[in-house]
Amino acid sequence: MSTRLEAFRTKAEDLVNAHPIVRANSYCAWFAQGDLCRDDVRHLTVQFSVFSQWFIQAQLRKVLNATSLESYREGKEILMNELGVVFRADSPGRTAGKDVDPELVGVEGTVEGGTYHHRAAHFEWLIRFAEPLGLGFNALGKRRHGTPSTLHFVDELSRIYGSEDYSTGAGASYAVEHWANAGFWKQLVAGLKAFKEKEGLDLSLGFWTWHDQLEQQHADHTDEELEEAFAHPEFDPDRFLAGAREMLDGVQVFWEGLARDAGLAVTAKTQ
Numbered sequence: 001m002s003t004r005l006e007a008f009r010t011k012a013e014d015l016v017n018a019h020p021i022v023r024a025n026s027y028c029a030w031f032a033q034g035d036l037c038r039d040d041v042r043h044l045t046v047q048f049s050v051f052s053q054w055f056i057q058a059q060l061r062k063v064l065n066a067t068s069l070e071s072y073r074e075g076k077e078i079l080m081n082e083l084g085v086v087f088r089a090d091s092p093g094r095t096a097g098k099d100v101d102p103e104l105v106g107v108e109g110t111v112e113g114g115t116y117h118h119r120a121a122h123f124e125w126l127i128r129f130a131e132p133l134g135l136g137f138n139a140l141g142k143r144r145h146g147t148p149s150t151l152h153f154v155d156e157l158s159r160i161y162g163s164e165d166y167s168t169g170a171g172a173s174y175a176v177e178h179w180a181n182a183g184f185w186k187q188l189v190a191g192l193k194a195f196k197e198k199e200g201l202d203l204s205l206g207f208w209t210w211h212d213q214l215e216q217q218h219a220d221h222t223d224e225e226l227e228e229a230f231a232h233p234e235f236d237p238d239r240f241l242a243g244a245r246e247m248l249d250g251v252q253v254f255w256e257g258l259a260r261d262a263g264l265a266v267t268a269k270t271q
């Protein structure tokens, strides 16, 4: 492995690990304790639904701006799965067939030859989760439901993660992976489990638990992706690092918005 690659890897890792939102996420730490009222959970659900729905647009931009057939296909794997094409996995025990429940569908495999099911769309999982909270289809996902900080985040996703510039987009992908690996899904799941128990609500947590499992898979791939980016003919280290930093700044605005809405003190400032 080249020394230049190793030096760059260290630089990228340091940037991500030093970022305030990776170091501490006061909202998720608070949420994980599970001392939540119904409005707390409803607010998270609505804001998360706006992020989750508009992530699809950013992912489509990523596909449209792909610079190779391979990355075009990789982008579509995520996009199509998000929309309801179930991964086909070779390993037994993982199902592709008629199962559309997030508790049952796999987190690995390919959409190539996979089957589309309306009910396997991640947004539909979220709709099912939200129903017992009194949130219907039109209460979720629309831009008009997003707070200014949520909208800032989704617009940054579109601009940076879906960038026309290869290095900027690759840096944002790298940052998003690291963010997701930092454990926020687990914290949300912990809080939601406690809330479900306390309220005696029939909440299907599949949307949250599936994504948590998915991120555990992704953790192994982050290094590979950095290596791929480094070898790409259009790779520019400065634009990669700027893409990563700006994306994490956007992530920070999202969580800090939720923290403020929950009445928590927001200490870390966007750098």
Ligand SMILES: [Fe+2]
Pocket (backbone or CB within 6 Å): 082, 122, 211
């Ligand atoms: Fe998803």
